[in-house]
Amino acid sequence: MSGRLLRLVCTTAVATGIVLAPVPAEAGPEPAGPARPAERTVAELLTDLQRLYREAEKATETYNGTEERLKKQRAEVKRLDAELARARLSLHDSRGAAGRLARQQYQNSSDLSPYVRLLLARDPQRALDQGHVIGQLARKRAETVGRLTGNERKADELARRARKALDGHIALAEQQKKQRDDVDDRLRDVEKLLASLTxxxxxxxxxxxxxxxxxxxxxxxxxxxxxxxxxxxxxxxxxxxxxxxxxxxxxxxxxxxxxxxxxxxxxxxxxxxxxxxxxxxxxxxxxxxxxxxxxxxxxxxxxxxxxxxxxxxxxxxxxxxxxxxxxxxxxxxxxxxxxxxxxxxxPDPAGEPVRRYVPPRLPAGATDGSDAGYAAAYAPAAPETSAR
Missing domain, CATH: 3.90.1720.10 (endopeptidase domain like (from Nostoc punctiforme))
Known part of the structure; x- marks a missing residue:
């Protein structure tokens, strides 16, 4: 194999992280079946190669899509964890306030209710003032209890959502691993075909x-x-x-x-x-x-x-x-x-064209090398171009 062509095959192997399987020096008789690479036409070989490349590209783009969803899921898990931590801190504060309120009610308890004491008061204005205070205390108690109940519900809901988000993250990570293995398998098929060619x-x-x-x-x-x-x-x-x-x-x-x-x-x-x-x-x-x-x-x-x-x-x-x-x-x-x-x-349909445009200077060798990407199963001698 010439130096240039050997580099072509080896470069592909290095880029994909796959070691080319050596071609046996001697091969025994093979059973009847599909034609070996040396017996197939160049058009047939290129069609197979392009099909394999295209399958690898499809698998790659699927992997990329999962990676993007995984990034968003990671961010969502992180956001929910932070929100849950804040909710639990607020719940702790609410429970502390409820405990203080309970202690105050216990310490202020007596045989006469506050309302009876107001009726027996000699100063009507003072009684009214105390009534206002009692009303405020009642509202405060109701707000404290309501806040405690609301924070408990919020913390429970956030904990449920955080668990669900984490489960989604784990599922996506497992899916991504399978897709990565799929890409590797398909690129390994490409390497086997390249390694089999003279x-x-x-x-x-x-x-x-x-x-x-x-x-x-x-x-x-x-x-x-x-x-x-x-x-x-x-x-x-x-x-x-x-x-x-x-x-x-x-x-x-x-x-x-x-x-x-x-x-x-x-x-x-x-x-x-x-x-x-x-x-x-x-x-x-x-x-x-x-x-x-x-x-x-x-x-x-x-x-x-x-x-x-x-x-x-x-x-x-x-x-x-x-x-x-x-x-x-x-x-x-x-x-x-x-x-x-x-x-x-x-990407920017609203962008106004510039008044003067000078195309960038292309570096030396910019057009060297293979142009084909992940082509469909067609013979390049008669490629199909669809402009939809």
Whole structure:
């Protein structure tokens, strides 16, 4: 295996934290079944590889969504615990006040009730004043008892909600672990396929993929889907420049910087740095952000891919995007049609375009490497591009 191709396979393994299984030097006769990698066409191999990548991406975005829910659940558990602590302190104070009131009533008790003593008083005005005081004491007693009862109910309710929130946190953590294992399993399948290929097959695979993307981009531009670039908003300009600054950093599933990114980690962090927080996952970005026609794209808009919205990139202008493509790749600039386009969304629809826009300077090698993300099961020689 040539040095470059060996690095291609090993880089993927390092990025995913998986050790490639060695290929046996000798293999005995195999039972009849599916064709071995060496016997399959490049198109078939690439279709399988892209299917595996796409399954891994779907699992990654599911994991990312659970991680976001887990973050919110952690915050809710923390908030409820703090509120419960305050409620218990208030309940303690209320019980102390009720105890003091009970002691006062015991110490002031006599054979004659306060009302009878008022009737026997010689000074009517003094009797009225004492009556007012007694009324205040009665109201105070009622308020103390009511406060004690209310605080007890509140503390019980908060304790119930805190237990429920903690149970939810534990369930989400277990779910996240299963999803992490699922991603690892799917990426292990990718590594097994890559490790089974000869250097010649890897070279053919890369060339075949690049040719398919070039054809897809040519057809996409010829279709007129892009009618010219608009100018970004000020926030969009900041988001684009941040994304371009990340070019060359490795893809790592579940990562949102600063050392590495996955696809939606890059786009969400770019807009976070621009001052406009957006959802973490590509599916949520597609579902919750305002959609824009492809003919109205401006730098900073997000281009979403595949029917399940499992991949996302940031539009740069000129029919190009910046993206974190897949494990083993790095953040790079790619043709917009490197993957089947689902549509586009705009994080800041109310943002006014800047008067003058100078695109950021791209670093050297910004377009090097694989452009394909987690493609559907299609042969790159005839890719499908959907612009919905």
């Amino acid at each position: 250097p010649r097959k890897l070279t053919e695979l890369a060339a075949f993929e690049a040719a398919g993307i070039a054809k897809a981009q040519e057809r996409f531009i010829a279709s007129g889907a892009l009618s010219g670039d608009g100018k970004p908003s000020a926030a969009g300009d900041r988001a684009v420049r941040f994304a371009v600054e990340q070019v060359g950093k490795p893809y790592q599933w579940g990562a949102e910087g600063p050392a590495s990114y996955d696809c939606s980690g890059l786009t969400s962090q770019a807009w976070e740095r621009a001052g406009t927080p957006i959802p973490r996952t590509s599916q949520e970005q597609w579902a919750r952000l305002q959609r824009v026609p492809l003919g109205e794209l401006r730098p900073g808009d997000l281009v979403v891919y595949f029917p399940e919205a499992t991949h996302v990139a940031m539009y740069l202008g000129g029919g190009m995007v910046v993206q974190a493509p897949r494990p083993g790749a790095r953040v790079k600039v790619s043709p917009i049609a490197a993957n089947p386009v689902l549509g586009a969304v705009r």
